[in-house]
Amino acid sequence: xxxxxxxxxxxxxxxxxxxxxxxxxxxxxxxxxxxxxxxxxxxxxxxxxxxxxxxxxxxxxxxxxxxxxxxxxxxxxxxxxxxxxxxxxxxxxxxxxxxxxxxxxxxxxxxxxxxxxxxxxxxxxxxxxxxxxxxxxxxxxxxxxxxxxxxxxxxxxxxxxxxxxxxxxxxxxxxxxxxxxxxxxxxxxxxxxxxxxxxxxxxxxxxxxxxxxxxxxxxxxxxxxxxxxxxxxxxxxxxxxxxxxxxxxxxxxxxxxxxxxxxxxxxxxxxxxxxxxxxxxxxxxxxxxxxxxxxxxxxxxxxxxx
Numbered sequence: 001x002x003x004x005x006x007x008x009x010x011x012x013x014x015x016x017x018x019x020x021x022x023x024x025x026x027x028x029x030x031x032x033x034x035x036x037x038x039x040x041x042x043x044x045x046x047x048x049x050x051x052x053x054x055x056x057x058x059x060x061x062x063x064x065x066x067x068x069x070x071x072x073x074x075x076x077x078x079x080x081x082x083x084x085x086x087x088x089x090x091x092x093x094x095x096x097x098x099x100x101x102x103x104x105x106x107x108x109x110x111x112x113x114x115x116x117x118x119x120x121x122x123x124x125x126x127x128x129x130x131x132x133x134x135x136x137x138x139x140x141x142x143x144x145x146x147x148x149x150x151x152x153x154x155x156x157x158x159x160x161x162x163x164x165x166x167x168x169x170x171x172x173x174x175x176x177x178x179x180x181x182x183x184x185x186x187x188x189x190x191x192x193x194x195x196x197x198x199x200x201x202x203x204x205x206x207x208x209x210x211x212x213x214x215x216x217x218x219x220x221x222x223x224x225x226x227x228x229x230x231x232x233x234x235x236x237x238x239x240x241x242x243x244x245x246x247x248x249x250x251x252x253x254x255x256x257x258x259x260x261x262x263x264x265x266x267x268x269x270x271x272x273x274x275x276x277x278x279x280x281x282x283x284x285x286x287x288x289x290x291x292x293x294x295x296x297x298x299x300x301x302x303x304x305x306x
Contacts, residue, residue, distance in 0.1 A: 001228035002120075002127040003188070006181040008209045008220035009127075009134050014174035015206070016214035017138055019150035020167060021076040023202045024063065024083035028056040028175045030091050030197035032182020037103045037192075044104035044113075044187070052183035053176045060175020061168060068164045083199040091194040100193045103186025123184055130177060131217040137173075146170055211252045213262035222263045 007025050014022050032052035040048020067078045095101050105119050112118050137143050145166055149156045153163050186192040208227055213219020256262065 001224045002123040003181050003184050004205075004208070004227060005127045005220050005224035006130050006184075007178055007205055008212065008223050009130050009217060010174040010177035010181075011206060011209040012214060012217060012220050013134055013137070013177070014170055015209065016216075016219075017143065017146050017150065018167065018170045019071075020171065021072065021079065021206075022171070022174065023076055023080040023199075023206060024086070025178050025205045026197045026199075026201045027083045027086040028060060028178035029182035029185055030086065030192070031056045031059055032179030033103050033186040033192045033196075034094065034101065034182075035179070036106075036183040036186060037101050040104055040106070040183070042102075042104050044107040046106065046108070048104075049106060049180065049183045052179040054179075056179025056182065057172050057176035060178075061172045063175075064168050064171035068167050080199060080202065083202050087194065087197060087199050091197050095192070095194045100191040101186070102191050104190075105187035106184065119187060126180070126184065127221075130180070131220070135217055142166075142169075207252060207256075210256045211262050213267075215261055216268060218267055219262050222267075 007029060010025060010028075011022060014020050032055070035051040035055045036044075036048040038048075039045070039051035063079070063082055067075055070078055105114055106122060107113060108122070113122050138147075145156070145161055149161060149163050149166050157163050185196070204227075208223035209220065210223075211226065212221070212223025261268070
């Protein structure tokens with residue numbers, strides 16, 4: 001669940017803040033798993049994690065270069081085409097139909113990370129650190145420039161903002177985060193297959209981000225928790241209940257149309273009702289931020305459809 005949350009955080013950055021639709025998240029996750037397997041080896045070296053992030057970020061930059069001027073549906077089709085090519089021409093050829101690739105769990109010197117409990121804590125801490133990093137990026141000068149570019153690229157270009165450079169950096173960082181998720185993804189079952197990185201799976205990841213809340217780190221956690229809870233509960237439910245996933249998918253799409261900010265946006269509005277006004281807060285806390293509400297602080301405006 002936390003690994004899926006890292007994937008969704010990459011979409012919070014590139015789609016929620018940047019307004020760029022990315023339908024190839026799992027492709028970068030697959031590249032991360034591939035690099036972790038070949039560079040990290042059977043010991044799960046930290047070099048494998050660095051290789052996973054670097055490879056995914058580099059490929060993400062190459063994918064972004066020819067699509068910088070695309071928006072909306074055209075960008076979605078371009079990234080989805082890349083995901084389809086990666087599925088059929090890369091992962092299926094490398095891993096083979098029905099084959100798998102062994103991926104070791106990350107090894108941190110001085111810490112036992114091979115047990116399920118220890119690996120769970122590693123994934124939890126990684127998600128928290130990535131979430132804090134995404135929020136810090138959003139609140140910095142680059143984040144403000146990114147949101148402004150999303151709102152009005154023409155106005156930003158008039159003011160001298162490098163619009164294409166901002167988009168390229170954003171897409172590269174998001175791809176690197178997906179690669180980080182990929183370095184951890186294979187460590188759960190110990191192996192990955194081509195079926196884990198399908199193009200249609202990228203649509204599911206984007207829908208989860210939308211339902212959870214594409215503008216908030218909380219939304220990434222809620223979206224990942226929704227998927228994980230269903231996967232855990234499904235084997236223990238009657239067969240006919242499992243077929244409800246198609247109905248639930250349709251209802252989720254309808255809910256996104258009614259509330260583009262998703263569950264995370266609703267929680268943000270609820271927290272805002274009980275948050276003290278800025279003029280009532282003690283000195284040094286003018287922005288109205290509290291430790292408990294840090295993950296809810298980024299929901300300001302509805303997410304753009306494109």
